[in-house]
Amino acid sequence: MATFHFELVSPERVLFSGSVDSVVVPASEGDMTVLAGHAPAMSTLKPGVVTVAEGKGNSRRLFVRGGFVDINDSGLTILAEHAIPLEDLKPEMIANDIKNAMDDVADARTVDARIAAQSRLDGLKQLQSALVN
Amino acid sequence: MPSLKDLRTRIASVKATQKITKAMQMVAAAKLRKAQMAAEAARPYAEKMESVLANLGAGVDASSAPRLLAGTGSDKVHLLVVCTAERGLCGAFNSSIARLAREHANRLLAEGKTVKILCVGKKGNDSLRRTLERNIIDLIEFRSVKQMSFVQADEVGARVLKMFEAGEFDVATLFFSRFKSVISQIPTAQQLIPAEIPAKSASKGAQAVYDYEPEEAEILASLLPRNIAVQIFKALLENAASEQGARMSAMDNATRNAGDMIKKQTQKYNRTRQAMITKELIEIISGAEAL
Numbered sequence: 001m002a003t004f005h006f007e008l009v010s011p012e013r014v015l016f017s018g019s020v021d022s023v024v025v026p027a028s029e030g031d032m033t034v035l036a037g038h039a040p041a042m043s044t045l046k047p048g049v050v051t052v053a054e055g056k057g058n059s060r061r062l063f064v065r066g067g068f069v070d071i072n073d074s075g076l077t078i079l080a081e082h083a084i085p086l087e088d089l090k091p092e093m094i095a096n097d098i099k100n101a102m103d104d105v106a107d108a109r110t111v112d113a114r115i116a117a118q119s120r121l122d123g124l125k126q127l128q129s130a131l132v133n
Numbered sequence: 134m135p136s137l138k139d140l141r142t143r144i145a146s147v148k149a150t151q152k153i154t155k156a157m158q159m160v161a162a163a164k165l166r167k168a169q170m171a172a173e174a175a176r177p178y179a180e181k182m183e184s185v186l187a188n189l190g191a192g193v194d195a196s197s198a199p200r201l202l203a204g205t206g207s208d209k210v211h212l213l214v215v216c217t218a219e220r221g222l223c224g225a226f227n228s229s230i231a232r233l234a235r236e237h238a239n240r241l242l243a244e245g246k247t248v249k250i251l252c253v254g255k256k257g258n259d260s261l262r263r264t265l266e267r268n269i270i271d272l273i274e275f276r277s278v279k280q281m282s283f284v285q286a287d288e289v290g291a292r293v294l295k296m297f298e299a300g301e302f303d304v305a306t307l308f309f310s311r312f313k314s315v316i317s318q319i320p321t322a323q324q325l326i327p328a329e330i331p332a333k334s335a336s337k338g339a340q341a342v343y344d345y346e347p348e349e350a351e352i353l354a355s356l357l358p359r360n361i362a363v364q365i366f367k368a369l370l371e372n373a374a375s376e377q378g379a380r381m382s383a384m385d386n387a388t389r390n391a392g393d394m395i396k397k398q399t400q401k402y403n404r405t406r407q408a409m410i411t412k413e414l415i416e417i418i419s420g421a422e423a424l
Contacts, residue, residue, distance in 0.1 A: 009181060011283040011366050013174040029346050041344035042185070044355055068356065070185050072343075079181055081283070081359065 002036035005075030006052065008062060010083040015062060016052060023076055024051040025069050034076050041071045046123050047097065049086060050078065061086040065097070094128045137409070140402040144395060151391035157222065158384035165315070165377035171281065172312065172370040179367050182360055186328070188343070189353050199350070201357040204327035205303045210247040212302035213238060214293065214325065216309040216368050217257030218376040219276045224383035226310060226318060226376055227256040233320040234308045238265055249302055253289055253369070257308075281369045283362070289369075290362030297326055309368035310375040316382050318375035325364060328357055 001021050008016040023034045026048025047065040054060065066081035101121035108114035135143075190202065215234045217227045234257070238248045250265060252258035252272040261269060273292070275285055293305060305326040310318045323329075345352060 007177075007181075009178045011175055011178045011286070011363060012171070014177050027346065039344055040342065041346060042189075042352060043346045044352055066359075068185070068352065070181070077181055079178060079185070081287075 001055065003055065004034075004036040004038075006077075007075065008050065008052075008064075008078045008080065008083060010080050015083050015085075016060070018054070021053040021055045023053070023078075024049075025076075025078065026050065026064070027069060034071060038071050038076070040073065042069065044068045045078070045080060046120065048123065048127060050083075063089045091128075094124060098124045098128065134405070137402065137405055140398060140405065144398045144402065147391050147394050147398065151388055151395065154384045154387040154391060158381055158388060161223075161377045161381040161384060165374060165381055167280070168370070168374040168377050169312070172367075172374045175367060175370050179363055182356075182363050186356060186360060189349065189356065190328075199354050199357055201297070201326055201361075202328050202353070205300070208246070208304050210249065210302040210304075211241050212293070212296065212305040212326075213248065213250045214289070214305060214307045214365070215250060215252050215254075215257045215261065216307070216365075216372050217252070217254035218372070219255050219274065220376075221256060222383065223376050223380035224386075226379035226383075227254075228260060229318075229320045230308055230310050231257050231260040233322060235261060235264060237306065237308075237322060238268065251289075251293070254372075281366075281373050283366055286366030286369055287362045289365050290358070293325070293361060293365075294358050302326075307364065307368050309372045310379075312371050312374040312378060315378040318379055323364065323368070325361055328360060 003019040003021055006016065006018065006020045006023050007014065021035075025032050025034060025043075026046050027043040028046045029043065031048070032043075045064055045067045048063075050062045050064050052060045052062070062083055062085050064078065064080035064083045067079045067083075070077045070079070098121065101117060101124055104117040105114060105121055108117050190198075213234055215230065217230050221227065234250070238250065241248050248265075248268045250261060250269045252261065252269060253275070255272065255274055255276065258269065258272045273289060275281070278285060296302060297305070304324070307323045307325045309321060309323075311321045313319055
């Protein structure tokens with residue numbers, strides 16, 4: 001299977017750098033799977049899990065929050081504001097995020113802002129239930 | 134002429150000081166390595182951010198660009214974000230950043246602009262307060278923070294953005310010290326708002342067309358606030374490394390000076406002791422001869 005270069009960087013360090021088979025990215029307009037030879041694209045991230053298939057059935061899952069994705073000829077780059085391996089993720093962190101999102105929904109003044117905050121909250125809740133199972 | 138006892142206590146006190154400066158130097162050296170590693174680890178993110186911004190910024194025309202990129206259209210009110218250390222005893226580190234900021238502020242004031250100063254770090258606040266007290270709007274302290282993380286930078290960034298959205302300033306400039314080497318740190322002023330987009334090289338202009346999802350403008354709008362936090366984070370890390378570097382060389386100097394002083398004082402002590410012995414001998418001999 002064709003591989004491509006993938007980098008996951010947070011402001012504090014580089015979490016992943018290497019060639020991979022495929023990466024599932026939680027883009028803001030829906031999850032997308034990136035394979036080798038993807039057309040150049042750019043998108044923002046929603047909080048979610050990045051699944052990296054390193055080939056030979058190995059896969060790695062990392063939790064990311066806030067940031068964006070850049071796909072170009074040289075490969076895929078995810079710039080995440082926060083990123084940690086899923087193994088290290090504490091349920092409290094998600095719970096905390098959900099609480100913040102709820103506050104955002106409550107504080108939202110305009111309809112658009114409320115819709116945006118609500119969808120973020122829904123995404124986080126889905127994520128939480130997915131992690132519990 | 135100081136007595137022998139005076140000299141002895143003086144030597145002892147200089148020796149104690151030397152021990153402290155030596156210990157501080159070694160601590161700074163260990164911290165420097167850590168700070169340098171942190172600064173290096175943060176570099177890829179900042180670089181990627183820059184190239185992405187350059188890509189995006191080139192495609193947006195000035196009239197429709199977000200205000201963070203295009204500015205508010207005026208430059209009446211300036212915000213200076215001055216990042217310094219929380220602690221002293223690091224040579225000219227804090228004062229050189231403060232001096233650069235003060236010169237900048239004075240120049241703007243002379244041009245009739247309004248200047249607001251946001252201090253990050255206690256030492257910059259201390260030294261700027263003397264002449265520019267009225268202009269300082271707040272001080273953000275990270276005294277209890279051992280290792281700078283993105284959370285702190287985000288805090289400062291959010292603060293700056295909130296002020297910008299409230300229309301409290303037009304132009305923001307960030308002051309920090311760029312870490313060049315252990316013996317050389319360069320105080321730097323960097324314009325934060327409106328964002329300075331690095332010029333895209335001509336060869337990259339022919340790059341393939343990007344798919345933007347969501348809209349280009351929307352991505353740019355979410356990217357620019359993030360860029361501010363990233364730039365501040367970079368500045369804080371550079372500062373942390375510079376501070377330790379400056380402290381290390383300052384303490385190295387202090388240790389050497391203390392060594393010189395001990396040598397001089399010891400010589401003086403020995404001479405005085407010798408002089409007293411000679412004097413006593415002369416007294417005894419001349420007393421014996423008189424008999």
